[in-house]
Amino acid sequence: MLSKQFKKELLKTPRGTRDLLESDLVIFDEIKKRAEELARYYGYHKIQTPAFEHADLFLAALGDTTDMVEKQMYTFRSRGGDHLVLRPEKTVPTMRAYFEHGMQSEPQPVMVYSVGSCFRHESPQKGRFREFTQFDLDILGEDLAVADATTIRMFNLIFKEIKIDATLELNTIGDKECRPIYRKELVAYYRKHFNQLCKDCKRRYKENPLRLLDCKEPTCAELKQKAPQMIEYLCDECKKHFKSVLEFMDTLEISYRLNPYLVRGLDYYSRTVFEFIVTIPPENEKEPARRLEVGGGGRYDYLGDVLGGRHVPAVGGAFGVDRVAEVLRQSADLEEYKGQPPRVFLIQLGDAAKKKSLYLMEEFRKAKIPLSQSLSKDSIRGQLRIASKVGADFSLIIGQKEAMDGTVIIRDMDSGMQESLPFAKVIERLHSKLKSVPFSKRMPKAEFSEEDLNQL
Ligand code: AMP
Numbered sequence: 001m002l003s004k005q006f007k008k009e010l011l012k013t014p015r016g017t018r019d020l021l022e023s024d025l026v027i028f029d030e031i032k033k034r035a036e037e038l039a040r041y042y043g044y045h046k047i048q049t050p051a052f053e054h055a056d057l058f059l060a061a062l063g064d065t066t067d068m069v070e071k072q073m074y075t076f077r078s079r080g081g082d083h084l085v086l087r088p089e090k091t092v093p094t095m096r097a098y099f100e101h102g103m104q105s106e107p108q109p110v111m112v113y114s115v116g117s118c119f120r121h122e123s124p125q126k127g128r129f130r131e132f133t134q135f136d137l138d139i140l141g142e143d144l145a146v147a148d149a150t151t152i153r154m155f156n157l158i159f160k161e162i163k164i165d166a167t168l169e170l171n172t173i174g175d176k177e178c179r180p181i182y183r184k185e186l187v188a189y190y191r192k193h194f195n196q197l198c199k200d201c202k203r204r205y206k207e208n209p210l211r212l213l214d215c216k217e218p219t220c221a222e223l224k225q226k227a228p229q230m231i232e233y234l235c236d237e238c239k240k241h242f243k244s245v246l247e248f249m250d251t252l253e254i255s256y257r258l259n260p261y262l263v264r265g266l267d268y269y270s271r272t273v274f275e276f277i278v279t280i281p282p283e284n285e286k287e288p289a290r291r292l293e294v295g296g297g298g299r300y301d302y303l304g305d306v307l308g309g310r311h312v313p314a315v316g317g318a319f320g321v322d323r324v325a326e327v328l329r330q331s332a333d334l335e336e337y338k339g340q341p342p343r344v345f346l347i348q349l350g351d352a353a354k355k356k357s358l359y360l361m362e363e364f365r366k367a368k369i370p371l372s373q374s375l376s377k378d379s380i381r382g383q384l385r386i387a388s389k390v391g392a393d394f395s396l397i398i399g400q401k402e403a404m405d406g407t408v409i410i411r412d413m414d415s416g417m418q419e420s421l422p423f424a425k426v427i428e429r430l431h432s433k434l435k436s437v438p439f440s441k442r443m444p445k446a447e448f449s450e451e452d453l454n455q456l
Pocket residue numbers: 089120122127128129130131132133134293294295296297318319320321322323
């Protein structure tokens with residue numbers, strides 16, 4: 001016998017994961033559709049990499065001292081003994097695919113987009129899941145600032161298209177020339193304040209000092225206010241590159257905020273880094289407003305060297321579909337995401353009518369007339385009520401008599417007018433009716449009076 005507690009757990013998704021139901025998925029699908037349309041228009045091609053990869057791929061790319069590798073990766077041994085990992089992000093697999101498919105010999109740059117799940121063992125909280133969906137855009141094989149600007153512009157356009165108000169934050173983290181000098185300065189500064197650092201930052205100090213700037217702990221956040229800033233240590237080339245990115249932003253009228261503490265903790269990142277932030281108003285007076293990172297990315301010029309032994313300047317980023325959906329749910333009129341329910345409702349009464357209905361439904365599908373129905377119901381009143389609730393403009397009624405003589409009643413749900421037609425004529429008639437009647441507002445129709453129903 002399963003214990004009560006065990007049974008309860010058995011019927012729940014694992015922590016940090018959730019089922020997405022139709023009401024979530026219509027929003028998810030619409031977000032993906034709009035992003036995808038934009039990406040394709042601007043010349044990105046779709047790519048899909050596996051949900052799991054060799055663990056060594058990420059170990060090589062991310063280094064084994066990053067938070068992601070140390071704490072967040074779902075690694076496992078396959079039955080055959082392979083050491084695998086559920087992908088925590090998609091930049092590394094994208095670069096792997098670039099090499100694996102010889103994309104370096106195609107005309108450069110190679111522009112790709114992808115959408116799919118990523119997995120991180122983080123502590124779940126609002127907007128943070130252990131399985132989540134990322135939409136990625138990448139430009140590989142281009143070092144000019146125009147690629148950085150295009151990437152940022154794409155995310156800007158996508159958020160506009162989805163009607164999300166996201167603020168762009170920008171920074172540069174230099175390159176192999178200037179970053180080590182800055183790193184030294186940063187370490188020297190934090191050495192003086194080592195004892196004030198939180199436990200995680202004490203570790204980061206040794207392994208990845210740039211990440212110290214990322215810490216949200218109050219004392220660490222205060223310390224960073226006086227920390228040296230990368231911008232003062234940039235070499236001439238990085239300065240020129242960043243200036244050019246900012247000029248593009250001005251020309252494209254994309255407003256931004258320079259955030260000198262914005263970093264990407266991974267070594268393969270270089271130069272431009274960016275994030276898109278949405279401010280979520282507090283749910284009650286006690287809570288502060290929340291900063292939600294909906295998207296982010298940057299240049300990763302050194303990833304190609306690490307993985308393929310070849311320099312491939314590249315830039316890209318990702319937005320979180322789950323987070324964007326959450327923001328939309330809180331702020332937007334979701335009507336346009338819900339899609340229109342079918343305008344025609346099929347009502348059937350009795351066994352013979354059900355059989356005819358199933359046959360007719362297929363004819364309607366081929367004629368591209370969406371129908372909704374409630375095949376398990378048998379009463380005319382119940383079905384008419386549903387038809388009016390879903391806001392159908394027309395009902396098709398097949399009773400016993402209609403089933404016998406091969407006819408269908410078309411009922412105009414607004415006027416109550418009805419006409420009876422042979423099966424063969426219904427599709428043509430409905431097509432012209434749907435064309436002539438403007439799209440209803442999808443409001444539930446008026447309830448039926450007894451008199452109304454008795455007329456049927
Ligand atoms: P990152 O790869 O960390 O730069 O993340 C890119 C985007 O993915 C972020 O801006 C978020 O919108 C989203 N994201 C990252 N981690 C999570 C998570 N644990 N749950 C939901 N969304 C996430």
